[in-house]
Amino acid sequence: xxFKYPELLYALFLLIIPIIVHLFQLRKFKKxxxxxxxxxxxxxxQTRKSALxxxxxxxxxxxxLFAALIFAFAQPxxxxxxxxxxxxxxxxxxxNSFSMQAKGENGVLxxxxxxxxxxxxxxxxxxxxxxxxxTFKNTTLNTVRNNLLQLDYTSSSQSHKTSLLxxxxxxxxxxxxxxxxxxxxxxxxTNEDFAxxxxxxxxLHVVKLTPINTQNIAIDSAYISNINPTKLELTxxxxxxxxxxxxxxxxxxxxxxxxxxxxxxxxxVANVTFDLPSNEIINGELKINDAHLQFDNTLFFSINAxxxxxxxxxxxxxxxxxxxxxxxxxxxxxxxxLKNLDYNQINxxxxxxxxxxxxxxxxxxxxxxxxxxxxxxxxxIPSKNANINSYNNLLSNYRLGxxxxxxxxxxITNINYSxxxxxxxVFEKRITxxxxxxxxxxxxxxxQNASILSFEDDKPFLTSNNTIYLFTAALNDENSNFKSxxxxxxxxxxxxKNSFKIPKLYYNVGKENSFEIKAKMQQDGVLKLQYKxxxxxxxxxxxxxxxxxxxxxxxxxxxxxxxxxxxxxxxxISYNYSRAESDLTYQNIQSLPNVTISSSLAELFDTLKSxxxxxxxxxxxVIFALILLLIEMLILKYFK
Numbered sequence: 323x324x325f326k327y328p329e330l331l332y333a334l335f336l337l338i339i340p341i342i343v344h345l346f347q348l349r350k351f352k353k354x355x356x357x358x359x360x361x362x363x364x365x366x367x368q369t370r371k372s373a374l375x376x377x378x379x380x381x382x383x384x385x386x387l388f389a390a391l392i393f394a395f396a397q398p399x400x401x402x403x404x405x406x407x408x409x410x411x412x413x414x415x416x417x418n419s420f421s422m423q424a425k426g427e428n429g430v431l432x433x434x435x436x437x438x439x440x441x442x443x444x445x446x447x448x449x450x451x452x453x454x455x456x457t458f459k460n461t462t463l464n465t466v467r468n469n470l471l472q473l474d475y476t477s478s479s480q481s482h483k484t485s486l487l488x489x490x491x492x493x494x495x496x497x498x499x500x501x502x503x504x505x506x507x508x509x510x511x512t513n514e515d516f517a518x519x520x521x522x523x524x525x526l527h528v529v530k531l532t533p534i535n536t537q538n539i540a541i542d543s544a545y546i547s548n549i550n551p552t553k554l555e556l557t558x559x560x561x562x563x564x565x566x567x568x569x570x571x572x573x574x575x576x577x578x579x580x581x582x583x584x585x586x587x588x589x590x591v592a593n594v595t596f597d598l599p600s601n602e603i604i605n606g607e608l609k610i611n612d613a614h615l616q617f618d619n620t621l622f623f624s625i626n627a628x629x630x631x632x633x634x635x636x637x638x639x640x641x642x643x644x645x646x647x648x649x650x651x652x653x654x655x656x657x658x659x660l661k662n663l664d665y666n667q668i669n670x671x672x673x674x675x676x677x678x679x680x681x682x683x684x685x686x687x688x689x690x691x692x693x694x695x696x697x698x699x700x701x702x703i704p705s706k707n708a709n710i711n712s713y714n715n716l717l718s719n720y721r722l723g724x725x726x727x728x729x730x731x732x733x734i735t736n737i738n739y740s741x742x743x744x745x746x747x748v749f750e751k752r753i754t755x756x757x758x759x760x761x762x763x764x765x766x767x768x769x770q771n772a773s774i775l776s777f778e779d780d781k782p783f784l785t786s787n788n789t790i791y792l793f794t795a796a797l798n799d800e801n802s803n804f805k806s807x808x809x810x811x812x813x814x815x816x817x818x819k820n821s822f823k824i825p826k827l828y829y830n831v832g833k834e835n836s837f838e839i840k841a842k843m844q845q846d847g848v849l850k851l852q853y854k855x856x857x858x859x860x861x862x863x864x865x866x867x868x869x870x871x872x873x874x875x876x877x878x879x880x881x882x883x884x885x886x887x888x889x890x891x892x893x894x895i896s897y898n899y900s901r902a903e904s905d906l907t908y909q910n911i912q913s914l915p916n917v918t919i920s921s922s923l924a925e926l927f928d929t930l931k932s933x934x935x936x937x938x939x940x941x942x943x944v945i946f947a948l949i950l951l952l953i954e955m956l957i958l959k960y961f962k
Contacts, residue, residue, distance in 0.1 A: 417507035424533035438923035537564025540618035637677030699821035723768035
């Protein structure tokens with residue numbers, strides 16, 4: 323039993339007062355000699371004993387009466403927790419990620435959770451509700467009811483650790499309040515397990531929502547698998563998490579018009595190929611019909627007009643190996659000797675290759691520095707007899723200066739697999755033994771930079787700084803057999819590809835993505851991304867002949883966005899939701915310590931109500947006091 327006003331119990335000490343008064347009223351009888359009247363003497367003794375008993379009964383009744391009144395004013399109660407004198411704070415985390423589209427026993431998991439919150443929380447009770455996309459702090463159900471009913475799914479799912487930290491930060495700093503954190507999720511199996519730390523100030527209640535069916539089919543990815551002069555082959559990968567499907571229809575739309583349809587059998591993985599015409603702008607949309615999760619039934623992609631990367635090689639040396647790599651289907655390649663070079667063409671290029679020039683003119687170095695500052699890329703292949711000072715006039719600005727020439731037979735044995743040139747699927751696995759290319763003469767460097775390719779003694783063969791790439795040896799046949807190595811094609815090809823990032827088929831919503839647009843912007847000009855009524859001004863950096871566009875937190879919806887300059891549509895960019903939540907496998911959290919686990923919100927709210935329920939007892943003590951008062955009156959009136 324607990325008391326709302328326990329300090330009033332000190333009044334019980336006042337009960338000693340009637341005891342003292344009663345004791346003073348117990349008078350001693352004085353013996354007086356009298357005649358021998360034995361009968362009257364016995365009656366007197368009996369009367370005196372009866373009066374004494376009546377006084378003791380009256381005293382006990384009054385003391386119990388006063389004690390009952392004191393207890394009533396102290397307001398005693400029973401509860402599982404000492405909640406009567408505490409304020410209660412409730413924070414609800416509601417997972418609204420795409421996996422919550424799955425159906426449970428009572429409907430879609432997210433929609434059912436919203437209904438349970440609305441049903442079980444009093445309309446005027448102060449609560450805080452946190453989702454992956456919105457926060458409603460210190461509000462009431464009346465205020466946020468419509469927001470909850472219209473709550474949409476989001477791709478910006480958070481880790482459990484982040485969600486817990488955000489939720490706990492929404493509580494007040496009052497240590498005397500009762501803090502309840504209700505964490506609602508399906509606990510989909512991700513790279514991070516749900517493992518909350520013990521917190522003595524916050525009661526963590528977990529509601530694990532479980533779907534009745536974990537089957538799901540998703541359009542996982544799409545890519546161009548083959549190109550020829552007349553057509554493109556678009557390969558679509560499908561994933562199945564569940565029973566095999568004998569006949570799954572797949573539709574391909576262009577500008578919302580159906581242009582192809584096929585079907586396939588799928589067990590775990592299936593690939594489907596569509597033929598598309600070359601040199602045609604396609605705003606594509608792939609669709610399947612799956613009744614489980616909806617977000618991964620559609621995949622958008624964009625094929626824009628062919629945009630070639632401009633590559634200019636400068637030097638009189640043989641450039642046939644460059645022509646074989648920078649082919650006409652993807653690159654606009656040109657080659658000039660230093661004598662015939664038109665400097666005005668440099669600003670229109672994406673990549674400049676300095677192909678074994680013996681002496682770099684100061685004018686060329688100045689133009690190349692400006693070109694690099696405007697986002698252009700420069701690949702330097704030094705001559706075997708290079709004028710080091712003239713090269714350093716350009717390279718020293720990028721901490722890539724040449725030092726001395728060394729004549730020694732060196733093998734190129736080390737590959738930096740984590741470098742952007744090789745990190746995007748160039749190698750299926752790390753190569754530990756292959757036919758190593760070699761050089762006869764190479765240059766040492768003034769500065770230490772991370773190597774892309776290096777010799778057996780770890781000295782760099784290819785290094786870079788920002789958009790400047792430097793070979794430390796000439797690549798002609800007399801000095802090196804690197805031209806015959808399988809490494810040369812992916813190396814030079816990716817250097818050129820990185821010089822101008824042509825937009826991909828599609829990007830993922832919520833990730834940091836970067837692409838480049840060929841456009842010459844005015845001083846106050848900006849590019850916009852527009853999808854239906856949604857218009858976004860993304861982060862962008864303007865250079866002489868291109869704009870680098872970066873998107874991260876926006877857009878938040880999938881679809882095909884138009885890149886607009888003024889009123890002109892330059893090209894289209896597609897965004898899709900990540901497929902990370904397509905796999906409906908879940909964590910087992912039943913054995914977790916430090917949490918109270920429930921299978922439904924209704925069950926949890928019943929538990930919370932029982933824990934915070936207060937049974938007030940003051941009325942019973944008032945009734946007891948009235949009964950004692952009645953008993954006292956009866957004793958005084960009828961006890962003889």
